[in-house]
Amino acid sequence: MKSICSDKVSLQCDEVACARGGVMVVGGVSFAVGGGEAMLIFGANGAGKSSLLGAIAGRIPLMEGTLNWAVNDDVLPQRQFASNIAMLSHDGAIKTGLSVEQNLLFWCRIYNKPRTDLASIVERVKISGLEHRRAGTLSAGQMRRLSFARILLADRPVWLLDEPTASIDDGGRADISALIGGHISDGGLAIVATHEALDVPHRSLRIG
Amino acid sequence: MALRRIVRAVAQRDVVLSLAGGGGWLQGIVFYAVFVAFMAFAFGPGEDALRRAAAPTIWLATLFAIQLAASEMFIEDIQDGSLQTLAVEQTSLLGYVIGKLAGVLIIVGGPLIVAAPIVSIMFAVGATNLAILLPSVAMGALALSLAACVASAINAALQGGGRFTAILAAPLSIPVLIFGIDATSLAIESSQIWSVEMQFLTAMTLFLMAIVPGFSVLALRLGLE
Numbered sequence: 111m112k113s114i115c116s117d118k119v120s121l122q123c124d125e126v127a128c129a130r131g132g133v134m135v136v137g138g139v140s141f142a143v144g145g146g147e148a149m150l151i152f153g154a155n156g157a158g159k160s161s162l163l164g165a166i167a168g169r170i171p172l173m174e175g176t177l178n179w180a181v182n183d184d185v186l187p188q189r190q191f192a193s194n195i196a197m198l199s200h201d202g203a204i205k206t207g208l209s210v211e212q213n214l215l216f217w218c219r220i221y222n223k224p225r226t227d228l229a230s231i232v233e234r235v236k237i238s239g240l241e242h243r244r245a246g247t248l249s250a251g252q253m254r255r256l257s258f259a260r261i262l263l264a265d266r267p268v269w270l271l272d273e274p275t276a277s278i279d280d281g282g283r284a285d286i287s288a289l290i291g292g293h294i295s296d297g298g299l300a301i302v303a304t305h306e307a308l309d310v311p312h313r314s315l316r317i318g
Numbered sequence: 319m320a321l322r323r324i325v326r327a328v329a330q331r332d333v334v335l336s337l338a339g340g341g342g343w344l345q346g347i348v349f350y351a352v353f354v355a356f357m358a359f360a361f362g363p364g365e366d367a368l369r370r371a372a373a374p375t376i377w378l379a380t381l382f383a384i385q386l387a388a389s390e391m392f393i394e395d396i397q398d399g400s401l402q403t404l405a406v407e408q409t410s411l412l413g414y415v416i417g418k419l420a421g422v423l424i425i426v427g428g429p430l431i432v433a434a435p436i437v438s439i440m441f442a443v444g445a446t447n448l449a450i451l452l453p454s455v456a457m458g459a460l461a462l463s464l465a466a467c468v469a470s471a472i473n474a475a476l477q478g479g480g481r482f483t484a485i486l487a488a489p490l491s492i493p494v495l496i497f498g499i500d501a502t503s504l505a506i507e508s509s510q511i512w513s514v515e516m517q518f519l520t521a522m523t524l525f526l527m528a529i530v531p532g533f534s535v536l537a538l539r540l541g542l543e
Contacts, residue, residue: 169542200399
């Protein structure tokens with residue numbers, strides 16, 4: 111697979127604060143990360159991890175501060191940069207009524223990737239053999255792996271992951287860590303909201 | 319082209335989903351059939367009365383069937399995070415909305431067109447008038463789907479869960495209904511297809527086609543914040 115990270119991406123956050131429903135949930139966050147790095151955002155439940163990730167993704171407007179994405183040191187507006195982002199949200203964007211394969215085929219079309227990519231991706235997230243199962247019949251951990259397959263399929267330099275290891279067992283955590291590790295060693299950038307440590311070289315941001 | 323690719327992907331997924339999901343596609347057409355049959359009994363066996371009732375019945379049945387199917391067209395994608403993902407990753411939401419609309423037209427509109435001959439028999443319209451009646455009904459299904467689409471998007475943004483779609487769509491669907499029923503009645507009574515009413519209906523449909531996708535995207539974006 112060709113490298114998707116030939117351009118250097120980076121993110122600079124200064125004194126960022128964001129609110130949910132008019133109440134400030136996280137404030138005064140500053141950091142800078144670039145390609146080849148993983149940053150884990152730690153915090154208790156309700157500390158604002160998901161909100162911060164939502165703000166980084168451009169989904170939640172900032173209350174204060176600035177947030178700048180850059181490609182090769184050229185700062186780009188969020189809307190222009192966003193085609194570099196692959197986002198794993200809390201809900202995995204899975205249609206339970208469709209099979210594993212049909213779910214991934216939909217995203218293949220959205221990302222304009224050939225369906226021949228699927229076999230290797232399904233193997234990398236270790237759900238091979240389940241392609242024809244209805245997604246609604248998968249276990250919670252298998253569902254999470256299926257949503258992670260979409261991140262690999264998107265093939266984008268920036269990964270924003272919200273609790274990627276939720277309901278995943280120890281072996282799965284190691285698998286996900288390895289995938290994130292592989293991504294950053296390819297020059298990608300990963301920002302991960304998590305409440306448990308992952309086995310990847312990373313920088314930490316504690317909030318709340 | 320990117321837009322076309324996304325329209326196709328979304329429409330195709332929704333059609334497959336409705337076929338796979340325990341007959342979801344049947345919901346609209348079953349309602350339509352039941353409503354039309356009950357109305358036929360309600361108006362009794364007099365052929366004149368039935369013929370006069372044909373156009374209003376077809377239109378109301380179409381309106382309700384579409385609203386039933388379209389009132390929650392965005393809710394599921396919001397709940398399972400699909401829409402959020404598409405928006406964050408800067409997929410064309412315009413393509414997404416057009417794809418959803420195409421899905422509704424295929425899933426609900428298709429069966430409605432197939433059902434039209436049965437209705438024309440029940441209401442003593444006669445097979446010869448069927449071809450004349452179809453253009454106005456098809457145009458109406460398109461206009462009503464557009465009205466339901468924007469109402470459903472606003473409703474989803476307000477997190478109303480489909481409860482207010484019928485009310486929100488009313489200002490758009492009432493004029494469509496008024497001119498549509500007239501156009502269909504004229505088609506049945508005097509075999510006039512391209513009547514003034516039909517021209518007005520077409521104009522309204524074109525207007526809705528122009529504004530609905532954009533406004534729906536706006537509403538959905540607001541709702542995602």
